[in-house]
Amino acid sequence: MDVATGSTAGGGCPMHGDGRVRALLGRTNRDWWPDALAVDILSPNGSANPMGEDFDYAEAFNALDYHALKADLTALMTDSQPWWPADYGHYGPFFIRMAWHAAGTYRTGDGRGGANSGQQRFAPLNSWPDNGNLDKARRLLWPIKQKYGQNVSWADLFILAGNVAIESMGGPIFGFGGGRADVYEPEKDIYWGDEDKWVNEGVQTRIDPDRGLQDLDGPLAAIQMGLIYVNPEGPGGNPDPLQSARDIKATFERMAMNHEETVALTAGGHTFGKAHGNGDPSLLGAAPAGCDLASQGFGWVSSHESGGIGEHTVTSGLEGAWVNTPTQWSENYFRLLLDYDYELVHSPAGAQQWQPINQKPEDMAPAAWDASIKVPTMMTTADMALKMDPEFRVISEKFRTDHESFKDAFARAWFKLCHRDMGPKVRYLGPEVPAEDLIWQDPVPAGTMPSDADVAAVKAKIAASGLTVSQLIKTAWASASTYRKSDHRGGANGARIRLDPQKDWDVNEPAMLAKVLAKLDEVRGPLSMADAIVLGGVVGLEKAIRDAGFDVEVPFTGGRGDATEAQTEADSFAVLEPQADAFRNYLPRKLRVKTEEMMLDRAALLGLSVPEMTVLVGGLRVLGANHGERGHGHFTKRSGQLTNDFFVNLLEMTNVWKAVEDSDDEEYVATDRAGGHETWRASRADLVFGSNAELRAVAEVYAEKGHETKFVKDFVKAWNKVMNADRFDVK
CATH class of the missing domain: 1.10.420.10 (Peroxidase, domain 2)
Incomplete structure (x- = not known):
């Protein structure tokens, strides 16, 4: 699972100064992809929404066979397709990453971003380097979306697929609320930054490394264009766990997470799956927004002899699993992180990552493409921050010794991550809406209609x-x-x-x-x-x-x-x-x-x-x-x-x-x-x-x-x- 799920952070107020409202500035999709078809020339002729203004998504969702949908999603998790084979025979980690990156763009400063409208389908998000190969996850979901049609939006399906993925691997889930209605064009009023280069093109970070995120422009949380949170190799590629910890804290604060929630999310997400960097990144083709007609929206197509799938997949450039049981919920993340000493190494794709020293064979992970092969696990610099930063270390030690506390913290933090942008609980739909009122939902007692x-x-x-x-x-x-x-x-x-x-x-x-x-x-x-x-x-x-x-x-x-x-x-x-x-x-x-x-x-x-x-x-x-x-x-x-x-x-x-x-x-x-x-x-x-x-x-x-x-x-x-x-x- 290629999650830059650390975060990059520093100190200072999450929303400082006057940059909070830079939503109208910055580069547009046309700047990034000047040859893209200008569909919005038709905008003056009517809405892009094919469902029409009278479509009631809540009514459609309430008619959904919810449990049949979950059963189909569960079956999909182990239905590996030859055009994009499942690591370890299980797509669960892939769908967790998809859901995480759909929800993880939310920021508290202006409330924009998040999974609430299915924006991951459109540029620029569908072509961010941090969202590499998630186009394949969405294509894997297409037969299910086609089957259930208007009764489930893409936006809801992204998050529900993540929930089902966690459940299918034995992980804890707090609940699910539907009600995210799709949009059918990019939201143009979101400021994603004003750089003209992506994170993997050598652009300088948005911050002074010595100051952290306190000078980061406006509502932004990531320190480079095209990142959801942080560069997993460290701030600007510098593998310094303490600087990474500083930036992680500030980034997650900007998306409404406290430090305990941050550790729980990072550790829980990295309990599953792997990062992909077992190949030559220079062989990757254009992102979805820049690919040719024949690619049909499939981005990052590799010219590697195997087509860049399975064993030779390159996404983040890092390579390896975090734990030895990458398709099972376990206590192994904190055990491996805290018990081993680590050394800095390079992945086959050249990315900086951390590898356990003298790792025991039983703690090695199966190769994603052949379970009979054992390979070392790894940690990113963002993971090492949870070990090296004193505050994060205390939280990590607590979760390591109290697994039930970790399970509960992860389940609640995941629910918050995926629902923070939905507003009050009255907007939630479906049979798995938790009964508990949560403080971040801004609860309001029911009023009485006056005469x-x-x-x-x-x-x-x-x-x-x-x-x-x-x-x-x-x-x-x-x-x-x-x-x-x-x-x-x-x-x-x-x-x-x-x-x-x-x-x-x-x-x-x-x-x-x-x-x-x-x-x-x-x-x-x-x-x-x-x-x-x-x-x-x-x-x-x-x-x-x-x-x-x-x-x-x-x-x-x-x-x-x-x-x-x-x-x-x-x-x-x-x-x-x-x-x-x-x-x-x-x-x-x-x-x-x-x-x-x-x-x-x-x-x-x-x-x-x-x-x-x-x-x-x-x-x-x-x-x-x-x-x-x-x-x-x-x-x-x-x-x-x-x-x-x-x-x-x-x-x-x-x-x-x-x-x-x-x-x-x-x-x-x-x-x-x-x-x-x-x-x-x-x-x-x-x-x-x-x-x-x-x-x-x-x-x-x-x-x-x-x-x-x-x-x-x-x-x-x-x-x-x-x-x-x-x-x-x-x-």
Whole structure:
């Protein structure tokens, strides 16, 4: 199993600085493979999803013969095919690697990556060096996918195959939750890095070896392009176990794993299978995205006399099994790692790896292609980190002496790895969903649907509470806009805005927030705080609409629950804190990434379209939702009323805009062309709606006469979308 499943790490905060939102930058698939067919030329003509917008995957999955599917997967594990023979006669380790690498791209910084949509089928992931030969694993699964069709997605099948692989070799499994709907094109808003070379092309690492990952750009976890985690040979190919340990820790922290989970995952994964490097890597052909038509998507085809299969397979370049029982769950990994001394050697493909000194014959592994042949086991530099690093060594010794603890830790960590990006447990499907609520699932108690009478009564009390439109809108937005569709975390359900750490985020104006929450708690009656916060936004918005002279209803759907501190992993919510929020015109400091790019990234995570983002920014400005009463972009004389004044005044040609001195192009002032007096102040996030042609085209629609009511209705619709983005219980 060619898993770079160590991780590369260092110290420091997993998400530091301003690089978290580099999602819109970096190289595209067209940069990597300029000759690839540009299928997306058809994107303006409709969705790439052949199932259609009305397809209900949850309904299809619930009709699946789940146990028959598992039986077919179990049979596949030992059904070796001559075009890609199974090591040791068992495909289990291969499918574990496939599942691991599907899930392992998840990162906490922006919630992107992971197995949630089956992205491993598409470039660039299907052609990363670290995913070498996993195209064969997916082809092995094709007959099963074809048989069960729409009832199981590729995304679910990847993870379930990994689970069945572990079970078929006697390993522990905590459970499985289905519900990952496929996409049918690469996700274009994921930043994988900006290098122009892959890990195996000699490119310098993304980090200073002496500093570790603390300077690693944005949400990235791997230190080289094309890696899931770390280079198994060591950072940048340097076989230093202590540097590898440092980087492993930071990498796994960036994907929500603590150090014990990290050791359990690495050891559990390497209890199975082998790495492949028994051949000449220079004979490998192009990756799937760059191969010719005749290859039919089969990448890394070898020109070796055997075709580069079986004995002569080359993937990572390392060669050998970690343990002497590579298709059985066992205690052998820690025994072999800790009991033997190791020396640094080279694989036949030239990769650096570690080999036991004076290994006993009974501890050697069978050759993958001939069980009668015994070969030495090996360890990667990432494995040696679990032995050499003092903290990892303590954990390894614990698991070595307490195998039951190791089994439980691995099963839980594997489940977390494969499900971390799925969001709340209510999204899980199938008969093997664990009953236990896990803290990383951000559990929220079930809410109670309030009656119409209760809603009306609480609305009246909020309206008479003395809270302003601005305060109610700010609080509701602060609560709901934490949602991100990437991993379905955040949102208004649970009312975590009243708990650590969200209640103290600067963007939420803690003093104002505390006052509003206290008043809402006082008047909410039978409603949950989560419902009261959203209902407060409804009250504020309805007043703003009435005062502007419109009659537009603002919908409200109750039934949210309130999470407790015990149900909230406070540290894990730190990555949700906005470093900038253009919707509230919040920018505490100059960032490397342009403010308007930050705005687009946040809108993308909220699942907003260009018109939705545009109408929300314009409406929030006139409602007084700016952070700290900041006047930038407040282009209205009717503050607190929902009007289209932002767009009308932004596009007014009597204004002349100029950057404010010493503002680093973040603040602008408008003067009247005729009188020369100051009229408005703006941020980059305001002016971009006039300067960018596409955004201006939408802004012009909302500024046109006759579209005042359209603006209000569109704002209400977009607002309601954000308020209910996390309501999987009512979708």
